[in-house]
Amino acid sequence: MMRLRLIIIALSCLYLIQVQAAPTSLLNFHLPNIKEEGTLSLEQYRGKLLLLSFFEPDCRWCYRQMKVFNQVSKNCPHKIQPVAVGINGPTRKLRKEIRRAKVEFPALVATHELLNAVGKVPATPWTLVADQNGDLITTLRGYMPAEKLNQLFGKICSI
Numbered sequence: 297m298m299r300l301r302l303i304i305i306a307l308s309c310l311y312l313i314q315v316q317a318a319p320t321s322l323l324n325f326h327l328p329n330i331k332e333e334g335t336l337s338l339e340q341y342r343g344k345l346l347l348l349s350f351f352e353p354d355c356r357w358c359y360r361q362m363k364v365f366n367q368v369s370k371n372c373p374h375k376i377q378p379v380a381v382g383i384n385g386p387t388r389k390l391r392k393e394i395r396r397a398k399v400e401f402p403a404l405v406a407t408h409e410l411l412n413a414v415g416k417v418p419a420t421p422w423t424l425v426a427d428q429n430g431d432l433i434t435t436l437r438g439y440m441p442a443e444k445l446n447q448l449f450g451k452i453c454s455i
Contacts (some may be wrong), residue, residue, distance in 0.1 A: 327410065348429075
């Protein structure tokens, strides 16, 4: 666990924009599920690197990012957990985007509590990277191609 944490911190320093102020653990949030009725607790992802990717309707870069995260969720399902988090649109439109991208990982709707905790979403796609305890490590702003994500997280999946 310590080695995994050190790798994540090193990657953050090399490639990612550091977060100014970390909110409470992201695992404390329960968010409405886009794919089906009810809410989903992020606590169930304890022990994995959590990638909360904010998206909105009609965002072509968000669509592309979701396609890349489909690959990530297949290639490293036991160590990395992507989660799509919809903003700026009704659930109906967010659900349409999720279906269009054929998202194979969880898709949720951001709540006011989550948005208050993480601050203003600067642009979409915007991904929060949290460690295995849900503590925010860093953010990825904009689209991240598969090659870049493999560089950043490839060693985590091989541990």
